Amino acid sequence: MSKLGRVVEAVENYNRFVLDEVRRARTETKFGQQLLERWNRIKANTPIGRAPTGLPLPRLALPEIDEPGEIARYLLGDGLPGEFPYLNGAYREMYLEPLREEGSYGNEQEKNGHGKNGHSKNGKKGVAKLAETEEPTRLFSGMGLAEDTNERFHYLGAHQRSKRLSTAFDGLTLYGIDSDAPGVFGKIGEGGVAVDTVEDMERLYAGFDMGAPSFSASMTISGPAPIIMAMYIAAAKRRFGPSVVPKLRGTIQADIFKEVQAQNETIFPVEASLRFLADMMEYTTREMPRWYPVSISGYHIGEAGATPVQQAAYTLSNGFAYAEMMAARGIHVDQFGPRLSFFLDCGLDVEYIALARVSRRIWAIGMRDAFGAGTKAQMFKLHTQTSGRSLVAAEFKNNLTRTAAELMLAYMNGSNSCHSNSADEPFTTPSEEWIRLSAHGQAILLDESGIFKHTMNMLSGSPGMKAVERAVEAAILEEFRQIEELGGVVAAIEHRYQRSQIQNAAHRYEEQIYDGTRSIIGLNKYRNANEKPPKVELVRTPRAKKQIQVDRLKQFKKRNAAKAAKALDRLAAVAETDENCFPALLEAAEVCSLGQISGRLQEVVGRFRPMV
Amino acid sequence: MAAPIRILTAVPICDGHDSAINTINLEFIRHGIEVVYLGYHRYAEDIVRAAIQEDVRAIGISSYNGGHVEFFAEVVRLLKKQGADDIQVFGGGGGTITHEDQKVMERRGVDKIFFAGTPLSEMVEFVHDRYGKAKRGKKAPTAEMKLARKLTEIEDAYAKGKKKRPTPNAKRLTSNRKQGSGKNNRKRVIGFTGPGGAGKTTLIDELVLRLLHREPKTRIAILSHDPSVVGEGALLGDRATMINSQDERVFMRSMATRGQAGGLSPATEDCLRLLAESPFDYVIIETVGTGQEAMPFRSKLIDETVLVMNPDYGARLQLQKIVMLDLADIVVVNKSDQDRARTAALEIKRRLEQNKRPQKLISTVAKRHRDRGVDKLCDLLTEKK
Numbered sequence: 003m004s005k006l007g008r009v010v011e012a013v014e015n016y017n018r019f020v021l022d023e024v025r026r027a028r029t030e031t032k033f034g035q036q037l038l039e040r041w042n043r044i045k046a047n048t049p050i051g052r053a054p055t056g057l058p059l060p061r062l063a064l065p066e067i068d069e070p071g072e073i074a075r076y077l078l079g080d081g082l083p084g085e086f087p088y089l090n091g092a093y094r095e096m097y098l099e100p101l102r103e104e105g106s107y108g109n110e111q112e113k114n115g116h117g118k119n120g121h122s123k124n125g126k127k128g129v130a131k132l133a134e135t136e137e138p139t140r141l142f143s144g145m146g147l148a149e150d151t152n153e154r155f156h157y158l159g160a161h162q163r164s165k166r167l168s169t170a171f172d173g174l175t176l177y178g179i180d181s182d183a184p185g186v187f188g189k190i191g192e193g194g195v196a197v198d199t200v201e202d203m204e205r206l207y208a209g210f211d212m213g214a215p216s217f218s219a220s221m222t223i224s225g226p227a228p229i230i231m232a233m234y235i236a237a238a239k240r241r242f243g244p245s246v247v248p249k250l251r252g253t254i255q256a257d258i259f260k261e262v263q264a265q266n267e268t269i270f271p272v273e274a275s276l277r278f279l280a281d282m283m284e285y286t287t288r289e290m291p292r293w294y295p296v297s298i299s300g301y302h303i304g305e306a307g308a309t310p311v312q313q314a315a316y317t318l319s320n321g322f323a324y325a326e327m328m329a330a331r332g333i334h335v336d337q338f339g340p341r342l343s344f345f346l347d348c349g350l351d352v353e354y355i356a357l358a359r360v361s362r363r364i365w366a367i368g369m370r371d372a373f374g375a376g377t378k379a380q381m382f383k384l385h386t387q388t389s390g391r392s393l394v395a396a397e398f399k400n401n402l403t404r405t406a407a408e409l410m411l412a413y414m415n416g417s418n419s420c421h422s423n424s425a426d427e428p429f430t431t432p433s434e435e436w437i438r439l440s441a442h443g444q445a446i447l448l449d450e451s452g453i454f455k456h457t458m459n460m461l462s463g464s465p466g467m468k469a470v471e472r473a474v475e476a477a478i479l480e481e482f483r484q485i486e487e488l489g490g491v492v493a494a495i496e497h498r499y500q501r502s503q504i505q506n507a508a509h510r511y512e513e514q515i516y517d518g519t520r521s522i523i524g525l526n527k528y529r530n531a532n533e534k535p536p537k538v539e540l541v542r543t544p545r546a547k548k549q550i551q552v553d554r555l556k557q558f559k560k561r562n563a564a565k566a567a568k569a570l571d572r573l574a575a576v577a578e579t580d581e582n583c584f585p586a587l588l589e590a591a592e593v594c595s596l597g598q599i600s601g602r603l604q605e606v607v608g609r610f611r612p613m614v
Numbered sequence: 615m616a617a618p619i620r621i622l623t624a625v626p627i628c629d630g631h632d633s634a635i636n637t638i639n640l641e642f643i644r645h646g647i648e649v650v651y652l653g654y655h656r657y658a659e660d661i662v663r664a665a666i667q668e669d670v671r672a673i674g675i676s677s678y679n680g681g682h683v684e685f686f687a688e689v690v691r692l693l694k695k696q697g698a699d700d701i702q703v704f705g706g707g708g709g710t711i712t713h714e715d716q717k718v719m720e721r722r723g724v725d726k727i728f729f730a731g732t733p734l735s736e737m738v739e740f741v742h743d744r745y746g747k748a749k750r751g752k753k754a755p756t757a758e759m760k761l762a763r764k765l766t767e768i769e770d771a772y773a774k775g776k777k778k779r780p781t782p783n784a785k786r787l788t789s790n791r792k793q794g795s796g797k798n799n800r801k802r803v804i805g806f807t808g809p810g811g812a813g814k815t816t817l818i819d820e821l822v823l824r825l826l827h828r829e830p831k832t833r834i835a836i837l838s839h840d841p842s843v844v845g846e847g848a849l850l851g852d853r854a855t856m857i858n859s860q861d862e863r864v865f866m867r868s869m870a871t872r873g874q875a876g877g878l879s880p881a882t883e884d885c886l887r888l889l890a891e892s893p894f895d896y897v898i899i900e901t902v903g904t905g906q907e908a909m910p911f912r913s914k915l916i917d918e919t920v921l922v923m924n925p926d927y928g929a930r931l932q933l934q935k936i937v938m939l940d941l942a943d944i945v946v947v948n949k950s951d952q953d954r955a956r957t958a959a960l961e962i963k964r965r966l967e968q969n970k971r972p973q974k975l976i977s978t979v980a981k982r983h984r985d986r987g988v989d990k991l992c993d994l995l996t997e998k999k
Contacts, residue, residue, distance in 0.1 A: 188681035395708065396730070609857060
C-alpha cells in the first residue's frame with residue numbers, strides 16, 4: 003500500500019474515532035463534564051469586539067450547543083480555527099482586524115470607527131499588531147520585459163504595508179527557452195514577463211528590499227523552477243550580498259505533478275524533474291527557512307476542466323506524494339512539511355462552499371496519522387485564485403460579479419491569501435483599470451464590509467455547508483482509492499489516469515453549457531443579441547521591446563561565454579551523478595541563460611515526452 | 615462512401631493550454647473527422663511539416679498564450695513557401711484573439727477564426743462544409759508532397775470501395791525493393807506491434823532518435839496506426855508523443871484503421887509498399903495496440919517484426935496464447951524497471967525456446983533517457999546482413 007492508501011485509512015479511522023468520542027461523551031459522565039467545562043472556558047475567554055455601529059460581537063462565534071456529544075463532535079470533528087483538524091481555519095484569527103485596546107470597547111475612540119487615526123493612538127503595540135497582520139491580497143502579474151513588470155509591481159504595492167509580489171512568466175520562460183531562440187520571437191513577454199538571465203531577475207525586483215520581512219516574492223513556474231530559483235538567489239546575492247539568502251521569503255510553484263496532469267509546462271522527464279525539485283527542496287529547507295519551495299497546485303487542474311472534487315483529490319494526493327518523496331530522501335516530515343503550501347481554484351460550483359475546508363481537514367489528518375507530522379506540518383496553508391475559466395467574453399463586465407462571488411467563497415473557506423481575477427482576462431493580460439477593480443474587490447470584501455473582520459466562523463458550519471463537506475470528503479476519498487488501486491500517484495500518471503479524468507470532465511462541462519444544464523449568463527442565457535465586440539485595452543508587448551530582450555540576452559551570452567561553458571560542464575557532470583545539483587545550478591545561474599542551462603540538462607536527462 | 619476528412623490540430627509553441635483543443639478534437643472525431651493531433655508547445659515549422667506529410671486539408675490551431683497574430687501568420691507563410699497553400703489554416707483562442715486581430719490574421723491568409731462562445735457544432739459544420747472536398751492546387755512541387763498525396767489516393771481508394779483489401783490468404787506480391795532502391799541494401803522495413811500500453815510509440819521514437827544521431831544522412835519513414843471510432847473519425851495522436859520524430863529527415867504518416875480489425879488499415883499494405891519503394895533507409899510501421907490472437911504482419915514487405923510487451927501480461931498461461939510470440943523476430947520487454955520485469959523476461963525466454971528458431975529477446979525502459987536496452991535494439995536493427 004502506498005502512503006495514499008494509509009491516508010484513506012487515517013481519515014476513515016479518524017471519523018470513527020470522532021463518532022466513538024461523541025458516544026463516550028454521552029455515556030461517560032466524567033468525560034462529558036470535562037468537555038462542557040472546556041466549552042464554557044472557550045466561550046468565556048473569547049474577547050468581545052464591536053462593529054463600527056457599536057454592535058458587540060464575539061471574536062469567535064461558536065455553535066449554540068450545550069450537549070457533551072455535540073461539543074465533542076464539534077471540537078474533534080471540525081476543530082476550532084487554528085486547531086486540529088483545522089476545518090474552520092489554519093489560524094485562530096485569520097482576517098480579523100486587530101483588537102484596538104483590549105477591554106476598552108465602547109469608548110470615545112470606538113465611536114469614530116476604525117479611522118486612519120486609530121493606529122497612532124495605540125502607540126507601539128498597535129503598530130506591532132499591524133506589522134504582523136499582512137494583507138491576504140496577492141495580485142499575480144507579469145508582462146513584457148522585467149522593467150515593465152517591475153513598474154506594475156510598484157504600482158500594485160504602493161498602498162500595501164507588505165510587498166507580496168506574485169510573478170507570471172511568459173511562455174518562453176515557462177518552457178525554459180531563451181528569447182533569442184529561433185521561431186519564438188512573437189512570444190516574448192506575452193502572457194507574462196520575459197526572464198532569460200540573472201540580470202532580468204535583478205530588473206524584475208529592482209527597488210524592493212528582497213531580504214526584508216515585509217517583502218516576499220511568489221514565482222509561478224514549474225518546469226524550470228529549480229533554475230529560476232537559482233537565478234532568484236543569484237540576483238538577491240548580487241544586490242544584497244550572500245547574507246541575504248536565509249532571509250529570503252516567498253514561494254516558487256515548482257509543482258511537476260500538476261504540470262504533467264494538467265498544465266503541460268514540463269521540460270524534463272518526470273523522474274528527472276522530481277530529482278531536480280527534491281535537490282532544490284533539500285537546499286531551501288536547509289538554507290532558506292522562510293521559503294516555500296513548492297506550491298502544490300490544483301488551480302491549473304481546475305482550469306483544465308477538472309471537477310472541484312477531482313481538483314482537490316489530485317492536489318492533495320500530489321501533496322502526499324511530495325511528502326513521501328522527501329521522506330524517502332531521509333528528511334524529517336517536520337522539517338519540510340511546514341514549507342509545503344497549496345494553491346486552489348475557486349469557481350462557482352457548489353462544492354466550492356467547502357472545498358478548501360475539507361482539503362485542510364484531510365491534509366491535517368493524513369499528515370498527522372499517516373506521516374507522523376507535528377502541528378506545523380499538519381497545516382494546509384492555502385492560496386486561492388478565483389476561476390479564470392468561469393470568466394466569459396460575452397458581456398464581460400459580468401465577470402466582476404463572478405469574481406466577487408468566488409472571492410466570497412474563497413474567504414469563507416479561510417484561504418490564507420487570494421488573487422482575484424480581472425474582468426478583462428478573457429481577452430488580455432489585465433490592464434490597469436481592471437486590475438485595480440479586482441484588487442479593490444478584495445478590499446471591499448475584507449475591509450469595507452463587516453463580513454470577515456469582526457468574527458471568526460461568521461459563515462462556517464451551516465447545515466448546507468456541512469452537507470457539502472460530507473459529500474465532498476467522501477468523493478475525495480473515493481478518488482484516492484482509485485489512484486491507490488493504480489499503484490499511487492506516479493503510477494496513475496503513467497496510466498494517464500488524472501489526465502483522462504480531467505479531459506472527460508472538461509468535455510462534459512462544455513456539453514453542459516451547450517445543452518443548457520449549466521447557465522452562463524450572457525452566453526447561453528439572457529444573451530444580448532446586439533452585443534458588439536467590447537473595446538478593451540490590450541496589453542501586448544511591442545516588437546521593439548522584444549528586440550531589446552533579444553539583444554541584451556545576446557550581449558549577456560557573449561560577455562559570459564567562457565565562464566558559462568565551464569559552469570555548464572560542471573553542472574552536467576554533477577547531473578550525471580546522484581549528487582545534489584542545486585549548488586552547481588547556483589553557480590551556473592550567475593553566468594548562464596535559462597535556455598543554456600535547461601538545454602544542457604536536457605542533454606543529460608532527456609526531454610519531457612508530452613502526454614496527450 | 616466518401617473518405618473521411620483529415621485535418622491536423624495543434625497548440626503553438628510555449629503554450630500548454632490544451633483543454634479547448636482536446637474537447638474540440640473529441641467532437642471532431644465523433645463527427646467523422648480524422649484528426650492528426652500534434653499536441654501542445656509546437657513550432658510553426660513542425661506543424662507545417664506534419665501537415666504536408668499527413669496531407670491534411672486544413673490545420674486547426676488553438677492559441678491561448680498570446681503571440682497568435684505572428685504565429686498563425688508564420689504557419690501560413692511557411693505553407694506558401696513550401697507550395698502547400700492548398701492546406702487551409704483556421705483556429706481560435708477564446709477571447710484572447712480579438713476582432714481586430716482576426717481582421718489582421720485573415721488578411722494574412724488565415725481562413726477562419728472562431729471566437730469565444732462558438733458552439734462545438736458550428737466548428738464541426740464548418741470543417742465539413744469548408745474542407746469536405748479536396749482543393750488541389752498545382753502539382754505537388756516537392757517529392758515529399760507527391761508521396762504524401764499518393765498515400766492519400768491509396769487510402770481514399772479503399773475508403774470509396776474502389777479497392778478491396780485482398781483476403782489474408784491471397785498471394786502477395788513480392789516487393790522489388792531489394793533489387794536496389796539505393797546505394798546499398800541496408801534498407802530495412804521494421805514492423806512494431808504489441809498490446810496497448812506497452813510503450814511502442816515511445817520505443818520507436820527513441821529508436822528514431824538513435825538512428826538520426828548515428829547515421830547523419832539516414833532518412834526514415836514511419837507509418838503509424840490508430841483506431842477509428844466505430845464507423846467515424848479517429849484521433850491520430852502518435853505525433854504528439856513522438857517528439858524526436860518531428861524532424862526534417864523523418865517522413866511520418868498517421869493512418870486510421872477505418873473499420874478494419876487487427877491493428878492495421880485496409881490500405882496499409884499498399885501504402886507500405888509505396889514507402890518501401892521510396893528512398894528511405896528505414897521504414898517503420900506501428901500497429902494499433904493488439905490482442906493476444908492478433909498477428910497483424912503477414913506482409914512479405916517486412917524484414918523484421920518487433921513485438922513489444924509489457925511485463926504485466928498476467929499469468930504465464932497467457933503467454934501460450936500470444937500468437938505473435940511465434941512470429942516475431944525480436945521480442946522487447948519494455949518497462950523493465952517494473953517489479954515483475956525479471957520474471958516476465960524469464961518466462962518469455964522459455965516460451966521462445968519452444969519455437970526453436972533464432973528469436974532475440976531484449977529488455978528496455980524506453981521512457982528512460984539513453985536506455986541501454988534501446989541502444990541494443992538499435993544495434994540489432996542496424997546490423998549489416
